[in-house]
Amino acid sequence: MTAPQIVWLRRDLRLADQPAFHDAAQAGPVIPVYVLDDDAPGDHAIGGAARWWLHQSLDSLSRDLGKHRSRIVLRRGDAASELIQLAKEVGAQCVHAIRHYEPWWRAAQRKVAGEVNLVLHDGNYLLPAGAVTTGSGDPYKIYTPFSKAVLDEMPPREPLPAPDTISLPERWPDSDDLADWGLLPSKPDWAGGMRAFWQVGEAAAHDRLEEWSGMVADYDDGRNLPSIDGSSRLSPHLHWGEISPAQVWHRLHGRRGQGWATFAKEIIWRDYAQNVIAQFPDYPRKSYRDGYGDLWRSRKPARNDLQTWQRGMTGYPVVDAGMRQLWQTGWMHNRVRMITASFLVKHLLIDWREGERWFWDCLVDADYGNNGVNWQWISGTGVDSNMFPRIMAPLTQSEKFDAGDYIREFVPELSSLPDEVIHDPPDDQRGDYPPKMIGHKEARERALSAYRKSRG
Template sequence: MTAPPRPVPRPIIVWFRHDLRLADNPALAAAAESGSPVIPVRIREEDPDDRWLPGAASRWWLHGSLERLGGALAKLGSPLVLRSGRPEAVLADLAAETGAAAVHWNRRYGPAAVARDRRVEEALAARGIDVQAHNAALLLEPEGIRTKGGTPFKVFTPFWRALLTLPEPPHPTRAPDRLTAPPKPVRSERLADWGLRPTKPDWAGGLRETWEPGEDAARDRLADLLDGAITEYPTLRDRPDTDGTSRLSPHLAFGEIGPRQVWHASRHVADAHPERAAGIDAFLRELGWREFNHHLLHHFPVLPEDPLDQRFARFPWQTGEATLTAWQRGRTGYPIVDAGLRQLWQTGWMHNRVRMIVGSFLIKDLLLPWQTGQDWFWDTLVDADLANNAANWQWVAGCGADAAPFFRVFNPVLQGEKFDPQGDYVRRFVPELARLPAKWIHKPWQAPASVLADAGVRLGRDYPDPVVEHDAARDRALAAFATVRRKDA
C-alpha cells in the first residue's frame, strides 16, 4: 500500500524591520529551523500615528540595505517580499494569501513601535495566526536590568556596571544555509517604486561616496576596526580630523549588524590580543551608551518629545528662523560648528564630538529648543535612531538622564583648537577657510586683515561673521536657566 503524501508545513512569515541581516537574526533563524517555507517581508509602513518614519537620509540608506538583503535572501532560496500599508492589514492579508500559520519578528522599543506591535499581534491572533517576537536589537531586554530599588536606571555608569555583572549576552546565531520558498510565488512590489532615493534633485552624491550599506559592509567595518585601529580608539575617537571612530552607527541603526555580534567579536579579539583590550573596553562602553539610550526610551516613552527634567518644559526658548537656518546650512561663522553641519549635509553623518559641539551651540548659544536639532538630525542622519537621537539631544540640553548640566556650555573656538588642532577637519568641510593658518582657522574674525587677505577670505562675503558673540550668548543662556531654577524654587 502506498503511504499517503506527507502534509506540506504551512509557511512562516518573517517581518523584517530594523534587523536587515541574515546572521544573528533570531526571527529568521527560528523560522528556518522549523523546516517550514519562509516568506521574508518588508513593509513600507503607512501609519499616520507615527511621526518618526524614516527621514530623507535614512530612506537613502534603507534602499541600499534592502537591495542587499533582497539579493542575499534570494540566494538562500526565498526572495524578499515588499508590501505597503498598515502592518496589521498587510500581514493578515499575506497570511491569508499564502496560508501562513505564524509570523515572526524582532522587537522594537520606540513608543509607536510598541503600540504597533500590540495592534498587529491582536489582529493576527484574532485570525488564529501565531506570533513570535524575539530580541535582536539589544544586549538584553529593558526589563532585564533594574536598580537595587527595582526602578529603571537613569544614570549611565551604574547601569553599565550592573550590566557587566550579568551573564554574557547570548552568542549570535549563524545565518541560515538555505530557506524553503512557499509553494507558489508571492506577489511583491518593486523597490524602485518606493521612491526611497532622491532624483530631482539627486543630493545623495556625498552619501554614495562615503557609505556602503549592507550586512557585508558592516561586518568588514567591524573587522577593520578590531584588526588594529582599536588600539588608538580611546584617544582618537574624539578627533574629527582623523578616522578614529567605528562608523558602525548606521549599520547598527538598520540592524545590518547586531550588538551581540559586536560584543562577542570584540571580546574574542581582546582575549586573543591583550594589547587591544583597553581600546575594546572603551569601544564597548560606547555600545553600552546605545543600550542605555534604548532602555531609557523603553521606560520613558516621552523621551523624543518632552524633557525628562520637567523644569525645562518652561524654559524660555527663542524662535529665531534666521539663526536656525544659518545653523542648518553651516553658516554660523564658527568654523568647527559649520564644518560639522556641512559634513552632515554632505555625508549623512557627523563626528560624535562635533555633534556635542553643534548641539551645545544650537541650544545654548542660539537658545533654540533641543527638539529642533533632534528633528534636523532625524532627517539628515543616515544613522538616525530614535533612542540615541532623543537621549543625546536631551543630554546636551541638560534635561535628560545623566545629562551634562545646562551650565556646561561648549566654547566652539576652544573645542576646535583642542580636537582639530591643525584645522584639517575645518579645511575639508569649510574650504573657503582652507588657506588660513591653524592659529586663526577656528577664530577667523580675530585674524589680522593681512592674514585674511593672504588666505583670500573676506569675512561677511566669502565666510559669514559670527551670528552671535559666544561670551554674550553664554551669559544669556545662563540667565535663562536661572529663571527656570528660580521658578522651581
C-alpha cells in the same frame, strides 16, 4: 506542505545572528516581509537620509536572499494590518520578528499578536530592555549604574550563523517594487556625498568591523579627533541591523587597552537609550524635566538662526564643518555632534527638539532612542543629562581636539588657513566665510541669564 513562516523585517536587515530568520528557517518555508509604514510613527516617519540607506540595505539583503532563491515581499501601509492580511493570504502559521521598542512598533506588535501567532525574538541589543534592574527591581534611569549592570551580564550570547538553507513557499504573494517607493532622492539627487562615503549592507558592515578591529585600541583618544576620524562608523550598520551588537562584541572583546573598554560603553549606550524609551515612550518629543519651556527663544524669532545653523553658516568653523558633514554624508563625528548640539541649545537658545528633528531627517543612523537621549543629555532636560550651565566653548573644543583638517575638508573657504587661525579666523582672513552670528562670551552670558530666570 508545511505552513509558511513570515519573518517581519524592520531594523534587522541581516541573515547572520538574526534570531527571527534562524527560527523561521528551521520551522518551515520562509516569507521575509518589509512593510513601509509612514503613518504609524507620526512625526518620526523615516527621514530623508535614512530612507536612502533603507533602499540600499533592502536591495543588499534582497541580493543575499537571492543566493537562496528567496526574496523580500514589500508592502506599504499600516504594518500591523498588512501583516495580518498577509498571514491570512498565505496561510502562515507564525510571524517571527525581532522585538522593537519604539512606541509605534510596540503598538503594532500588540495588534499583530492579537490576530496571529507572533513570536518576538531579541537580537538588536546586548540585552532586552528591562533585563537589568536596580536592587528594588525597577528599571535603571541613570546610565552609569545601568552600564555596570550590563557589564556584569557580559559577554552576550554567541552569535547565530546565517541559515544554510531557506525553504521557499509554494507561491509568493504580491510585492511592491522597491524602486516604486521613491526612497532615493532624484529632484535633486542630493545623495552623492553619501554614496561616496558609505558602503551599505551586511557584507559591508562586516568589512567595516574587520577594518575597525585594527583601530579600536586607539579609540579612547581617536574618537575625539575629527580630523583623523577615529570613530567606528558602525552606527548606521548597527541601527539598521546589518550587524548585531553581539557580533561586534565577540569580535572585539578581549582587546587590550582602554580603546575597547571605552567602545564597549558606546555599545551599551545603545541599550541604555532603548531602556529609556521603554520607560518614557515620548522621550524624543517631550522634556523629562519640567521648567525648561521658558528657556528657549520663541520659534518665530529663532527661525533664521535655526536655518543658519542647519546650513553650516554660523561663523564657528568646527560647528559649520559638522553641519556640512551631516548634509553631505548623512553622518557626523561624535565629538562634533556634541559641539553642534550644544551650540544650538545654549548659544542660540533654540529648543532641543528642533535639533532632534533636523538630525532625524539628516542622519543615516537616526535612531528614535539614541537621538532623543543624546539631545536631552546635551540640553540638560533629560533623566540623565549634562547640566545646562555647562556650556561647551566651540572655539576651545576645536583647537583642543585638533579639528583643523576636518574644517579644511568641510569648510573649503578656509582650507588655506594655517592651524594658528583656522579655529577662529580673524575678520580679515575670513574671505567669503561669514562672521560669528553671536560671540561666545555674549552667548554664554545670555544662556546663563535665561537659565537663572527659568529657575525662578
